[in-house]
Amino acid sequence: MSVSETREKLLETALTLIWQSNYSIVGVNEICKQAGVTKGAFYHHFESKASLFCEATAYYWQVIKKDLDTIFSPVNSPLVQLENLIQFLFQAKLSDDSVRGCPFFNAGAQIGTDDAKVIEALKNLSQTAITYNLALIKSLDAGGYMERSGDMEQQARLMYHFIHGVMSYAYVQPDVETIKKDLPEGLYRLLGIKQMYWYSTSPTWEAVPSVQQERA
Amino acid sequence: MSVSETREKLLETALTLIWQSNYSIVGVNEICKQAGVTKGAFYHHFESKASLFCEATAYYWQVIKKDLDTIFSPVNSPLVQLENLIQFLFQAKLSDDSVRGCPFFNAGAQIGTDDAKVIEALKNLSQTAITYNLALIKSLDAGGYMERSGDMEQQARLMYHFIHGVMSYAYVQPDVETIKKDLPEGLYRLLGIKQMYWYSTSPTWEAVPSVQQERA
DNA sequence: TAGAATACATACCGGTCGGTATGCACGTCA
DNA sequence: TGACGTGCATACCGACCGGTATGTATTCTA
Structure with missing residues (x-):
């Protein structure tokens, strides 16, 4: 998975999840899980939730x-x-x-x-x-x-x-x-x-x- | 503090706090602290948040x-x-x-x-x-x-x-x-x-x- | 006045949260 | 070929969450 792919996957997944639920309920772990990336990757691309x-x-x-x-x-x-x-x-x-x-x-x-x-x-x-x-x-x-x-x-x-x-x-x-x-x-x-x-x-x-x- | 006083204090405090912020952010601990009662009192009167x-x-x-x-x-x-x-x-x-x-x-x-x-x-x-x-x-x-x-x-x-x-x-x-x-x-x-x-x-x-x- | 129920207080639990420290594979370039 | 930065993966952290187990003072009841 290329750099931008991981980033976009996270963004899209976050959107979908927050869309279906809400910001406070959706956790970083779940976003990562759904996006198929690890937390390390998450915090490599984004400095915070x-x-x-x-x-x-x-x-x-x-x-x-x-x-x-x-x-x-x-x-x-x-x-x-x-x-x-x-x-x-x-x-x-x-x-x-x-x-x-x-x-x-x-x-x-x-x-x-x-x-x-x-x-x-x-x-x-x-x-x-x-x-x-x-x-x-x-x-x-x-x-x-x-x-x-x-x-x-x-x-x-x-x-x-x-x-x-x-x-x-x-x-x-x-x-x-x-x-x-x-x-x-x-x-x-x-x-x-x-x-x-x-x-x-x-x-x-x-x-x-x-x-x-x-x-x- | 009588029974109903404690109950009402909790209800009022919860209202005020949730009012100022929101349900997911306001914790049981904070409600208790603001209401001046303990967690034991809380769960004595209410079975859950x-x-x-x-x-x-x-x-x-x-x-x-x-x-x-x-x-x-x-x-x-x-x-x-x-x-x-x-x-x-x-x-x-x-x-x-x-x-x-x-x-x-x-x-x-x-x-x-x-x-x-x-x-x-x-x-x-x-x-x-x-x-x-x-x-x-x-x-x-x-x-x-x-x-x-x-x-x-x-x-x-x-x-x-x-x-x-x-x-x-x-x-x-x-x-x-x-x-x-x-x-x-x-x-x-x-x-x-x-x-x-x-x-x-x-x-x-x-x-x-x-x-x-x-x-x- | 004994004892049961009430109304709490304190200490603690397992789980989850956002966030981090560290290690490692891999491509790049001197 | 070796030093180095990138792009992660893994393991873990302390804080905090809602909730509970247990002890105890008070009050109500018989």
Whole structure:
């Protein structure tokens, strides 16, 4: 196994495990075991568990950035972008039985305040997500899909809050059908999409095949 | 110290500590130390840490139920109830520097799925909260404050999701000013309050003095 | 007033945690 | 060919975890 292979294996394994469970519960030993490497290798590549987590957030972001860029591709109408986003959230978080909220959404609640670097990584992650939301909202506004213009940066935050809440709820109550109804309804309401456009688009997730491969 | 005193001290201390941090991080030893009792006393009253947590959720609920009943008192107009709720969320979660989301909102992310009883306790807690939301929504609808009637049970969930998201965000980004704007804005939007009523009421939190004492 | 139950206190347990010290195979380059 | 840095593997560490065994003071009961 080459250098980068071991590193990536650790990052991917950490993501998967933390994804399925959470940061505090997943131990270094288990990450190593699942990744098929030893603890020596782990601490050869990462100086601490927290350090791995920080790098994993960056790695995670790099992975889904492609998806997001596809979802928010300018060739799609904003409404389709929104629908794609909703589908993506299902795809990513509700595909199988092990339904969990996004670990990075939740991680803020899982980590002691003491680790400043980790908190910082999470801040950045959420901030970037909000930035994506903002771009979508601007498109929606420009396209005349929204009932009234407001503080768009605020709306981007509202979107984030709501999605976060839904995903966390899904962790405790993995009721896919309910989530499937609540997520779009809440987003349409929060964004103030004109009602004539509600549910007007059908899922076009097939247009983003790369994700299905990556998530498989 | 009488029996019930020790029990209550443990429950209160556990609440406070978990509130400030989280379930997995707060240890039995620390709870005992802060409560001024020994481990023997702890395990005399509670059969396990998880058991304490379950009882603490019930205790917590019993404590804030009074507040909620005051907030949602029928003598208040629904709009005032909503405003009171918003003020209450600030009061409870954003009062001092140690800004955290509600631990029971977050706890789902902190606990391994293995502990079924804990998950159950959390389910009940969120379900009860949603029930309160539903009552408020019905009042708002009956009072003609909402733009359109929809699935009110769904709206109650949407409220819960959003509040949860905002509170969790506050954990990582304790920006009180922003939260203070986002929380009402999101709720008004989600509930579809007629815009003529937005921000029309002023905080009447003074009408709920019991809370300030209890939280102090 | 004897004795049983209650309400703890103290000391300790096995296990697991994140992290480390050390050794060694192997490629690189002088 | 030998010194050296890289990329690990193994064995182990102290701290801490939730939980327990046991002793004891107090109170309630018969």
